[in-house]
Amino acid sequence: MLQQFYPQVLHSYSYELNKDMHFAAAHFIPHADAGKCSELHGHTYFVNITVVGDELNSAGFLVNFQDLKKVVHSRYDHTIMNDHKEDFNDESSNHFPTTEVIARRIWENIEAHLKTLPNQPKCLQVLVRETPTSYVVYRPKVSEK
Numbered sequence: 001m002l003q004q005f006y007p008q009v010l011h012s013y014s015y016e017l018n019k020d021m022h023f024a025a026a027h028f029i030p031h032a033d034a035g036k037c038s039e040l041h042g043h044t045y046f047v048n049i050t051v052v053g054d055e056l057n058s059a060g061f062l063v064n065f066q067d068l069k070k071v072v073h074s075r076y077d078h079t080i081m082n083d084h085k086e087d088f089n090d091e092s093s094n095h096f097p098t099t100e101v102i103a104r105r106i107w108e109n110i111e112a113h114l115k116t117l118p119n120q121p122k123c124l125q126v127l128v129r130e131t132p133t134s135y136v137v138y139r140p141k142v143s144e145k
Contacts, residue, residue: 006048007137009139014053016124017050017062018049018050019048019049020047021046021068021069024042024077025042025078026042027040027043027080028082029096030096040080043130045130047072047126047128049110050124050127056119062121063121087109088105099130099134099136100136102128102136103128103137107125110123111123124139125139
């Protein structure tokens with residue numbers, strides 16, 4: 001992941017923090033149109049998280065990198081994504097563990113954590129790479145921030 005470049009979002013915040021991480025997980029897409037992806041299979045997911053803000057916390061961080069890793073890596077690494085019923089389900093395509101939904105759920109989980117911090121940073125975007133040639137970027141609409 002060295003020297004990766006990610007899609008940039010123009011913003012007016014003073015600080016922009018990016019955290020790269022990866023985790024190994026399996027999933028399946030519970031839909032007939034998913035083809036081979038309807039069978040259980042695994043990936044090494046590469047994730048980039050962009051956090052922005054204007055104020056640093058008392059330790060001088062926008063957010064501690066380790067906190068972001070706990071929210072994502074500790075939750076999903078070496079698991080079956082479909083088993084995370086708080087994040088995914090087999091009932092609604094908006095909650096199947098596709099790369100798109102995984103990116104959105106990571107954003108939602110990070111944003112929930114950031115809202116607990118006194119300096120109130122915001123998660124601007126989450127990029128999830130499922131394979132070397134395929135990735136998804138999730139950015140909330142401005143009204144969701």
